[in-house]
Amino acid sequence: MTSFQDFNLADALTRALKEENYTTPTPIQAQTIPIALQGRDVVGIAQTGTGKTASFALPILHRLLENRIKPQPKTARVLVLSPTRELSGQILDSFNTYGRHIRLSSALAIGGVPMGRQVRAVMPGLEVLVATPGRLLDLVQGNALKLSHVEFLVLDEADRMLDMGFINDIRKIVAKLPIKRQTLFFSATMPKDIAELADAMLRDPARVAVTPVSSTVERIAQRVIQVDHSAKPNLLAQLLKQEPVNRALVFTRTKHGADKVVKSLEKAGIPAQAIHGNKSQNHRERTLAAFRTGEIRTLVATDIAARGIDVDGVSHVVNFDLPNVPETYVHRIGRTARAGAEGVAISLVAGPDEMSYLRDIERLIKVSLPREDRRTPGHREAAAPPAKPQQHRGGRPGMQNARANEGGNAAKGPRRRRRSNAKVPALPGNRQEPQRPSQGGGKAGSIQGVAFLHREGRPKNHAQNRNQRPN
Ligand SMILES: Nc1ncnc2c1ncn2[C@@H]1O[C@H](COP(=O)(O)OP(=O)(O)OP(=O)(O)O)[C@@H](O)[C@H]1O
Ligand SMILES: [Mg+2]
Numbered sequence: 159m160t161s162f163q164d165f166n167l168a169d170a171l172t173r174a175l176k177e178e179n180y181t182t183p184t185p186i187q188a189q190t191i192p193i194a195l196q197g198r199d200v201v202g203i204a205q206t207g208t209g210k211t212a213s214f215a216l217p218i219l220h221r222l223l224e225n226r227i228k229p230q231p232k233t234a235r236v237l238v239l240s241p242t243r244e245l246s247g248q249i250l251d252s253f254n255t256y257g258r259h260i261r262l263s264s265a266l267a268i269g270g271v272p273m274g275r276q277v278r279a280v281m282p283g284l285e286v287l288v289a290t291p292g293r294l295l296d297l298v299q300g301n302a303l304k305l306s307h308v309e310f311l312v313l314d315e316a317d318r319m320l321d322m323g324f325i326n327d328i329r330k331i332v333a334k335l336p337i338k339r340q341t342l343f344f345s346a347t348m349p350k351d352i353a354e355l356a357d358a359m360l361r362d363p364a365r366v367a368v369t370p371v372s373s374t375v376e377r378i379a380q381r382v383i384q385v386d387h388s389a390k391p392n393l394l395a396q397l398l399k400q401e402p403v404n405r406a407l408v409f410t411r412t413k414h415g416a417d418k419v420v421k422s423l424e425k426a427g428i429p430a431q432a433i434h435g436n437k438s439q440n441h442r443e444r445t446l447a448a449f450r451t452g453e454i455r456t457l458v459a460t461d462i463a464a465r466g467i468d469v470d471g472v473s474h475v476v477n478f479d480l481p482n483v484p485e486t487y488v489h490r491i492g493r494t495a496r497a498g499a500e501g502v503a504i505s506l507v508a509g510p511d512e513m514s515y516l517r518d519i520e521r522l523i524k525v526s527l528p529r530e531d532r533r534t535p536g537h538r539e540a541a542a543p544p545a546k547p548q549q550h551r552g553g554r555p556g557m558q559n560a561r562a563n564e565g566g567n568a569a570k571g572p573r574r575r576r577r578s579n580a581k582v583p584a585l586p587g588n589r590q591e592p593q594r595p596s597q598g599g600g601k602a603g604s605i606q607g608v609a610f611l612h613r614e615g616r617p618k619n620h621a622q623n624r625n626q627r628p629n
Contacts, residue, residue: 162175165191170257174256178255190213194213194217198364201353201365204344207375234307236287237335239294240315245314247266249466253288262285263283265287269290270442287303298334310342311339313342314344343363374491378501382529386533391426398476403473405449406456406472408475410458411482417432419478423458464493484523
């Protein structure tokens with residue numbers, strides 16, 4: 159598949175793609191769009207930043223157009239669910255971008271903003287509704303919305319939607335949907351236990367994994383710095399000054415931690431802003447919009463920004479704290495090196511807990527990350543055995559209470575931990591991963607399945623769309 163023309167998509171869609179400078183389908187698009195166009199259920203797994211959104215949005219829009227009926231009042235033909243308000247807004251923007259020539263009726267149903275406007279938006283009936291599960295159920299329970307006419311269901315970040323934080327809400331929602339529907343699940347990660355849960359909601363799905371599940375994008379130069387806890391704030395400031403940062407996204411485990419990091423960066427003369435669940439939705443939207451435009455260059459976030467968020471020009475992701483769910487690492491670092499770009503991911507690791515999270519991460523992504531030891535001598539013996547620093551660039555190839563998480567409370571809630579398991583041999587800390595064959599070697603060319611995105615430039619109105627999101 160070399161061109162979007164080969165899909166025979168409606169002209170209005172092809173035109174929008176041209177305007178977006180999409181010339182070549184990415185591997186996940188090439189493999190899933192034709193199947194989804196036939197009406198089959200799909201589970202699509204592909205690395206971060208490789209165009210999964212268009213993989214579901216384009217075939218759905220095409221199929222809507224093939225049978226353009228007027229939606230019944232208080233119903234939606236397409237229901238897309240995602241774990242965060244910001245991601246839902248972004249997905250809606252993508253539908254509106256690809257559907258800009260078809261006068262699409264679409265709306266967003268997310269928490270943290272008044273319901274009245276959403277109630278009014280769904281009243282006449284919609285073609286596309288993008289939602290977070292909690293607010294969607296509120297609308298249903300308030301009789302503002304019926305799910306009986308949904309023809310297409312998408313779970314973006316499907317493994318997250320089916321983990322224990324969201325599964326109860328998702329079950330309630332799915333129980334209200336027609337049995338006859340097309341269901342599309344997408345993510346970069348899919349733990350086995352979750353994949354089994356997914357099966358109950360799918361009908362004879364096509365399973366497409368263009369790269370190994372949970373693999374990280376090769377163009378991300380990943381590295382680990384072992385450091386004392388107390389030295390993390392200074393080291394972060396130092397790194398942000400030394401590194402050629404265009405835009406940096408710093409992840410912390412807690413909301414409080416994010417605020418503390420902002421303060422310490424400001425003290426060091428680095429302007430930064432935080433985004434997390436204790437901030438108002440208005441503030442969250444404004445801050446993310448300012449990060450998109452480049453007005454804010456350092457954004458400190460909890461995991462509400464870990465999944466799906468697509469911001470141009472994020473050159474650096476820093477894990478100020480390591481996540482204890484290894485898949486989260488894959489998603490966090492995937493905020494850089496998107497759409498064929500390059501990126502750097504640096505993880506600050508302190509103490510035995512974070513060392514054990516690191517081992518879980520390395521086991522998941524099947525890469526041993528290069529480590530640098532900046533701990534003071536007194537602290538070294540206490541932690542796990544030091545590993546030799548190594549030259550490895552990038553590599554092989556990313557749970558909490560959901561309603562709270564929709565509210566952005568991502569740092570709280572139950573934690574799923576994949577502990578070292580005797581049956582699975584640990585990756586020796588100092589092992590050099592075998593080099594993977596590279597095809598082409600160019601910036602956007604890579605091994606099978608890894609994105610080969612070719613786009614001359616990002617159209618200006620794309621970013622603007624996102625900033626003009628309602629609420
Ligand atoms: N065929 C294409 N050509 C050029 N650019 C593309 C193409 N498909 C998608 N893109 C762009 O690539 C970027 C990443 O796409 P998208 O957000 O859909 O990735 P994703 O696979 O969903 O990543 P994540 O796993 O992080 O959610 C977006 O800016 C999108 O506009
Ligand atoms: Mg995505």
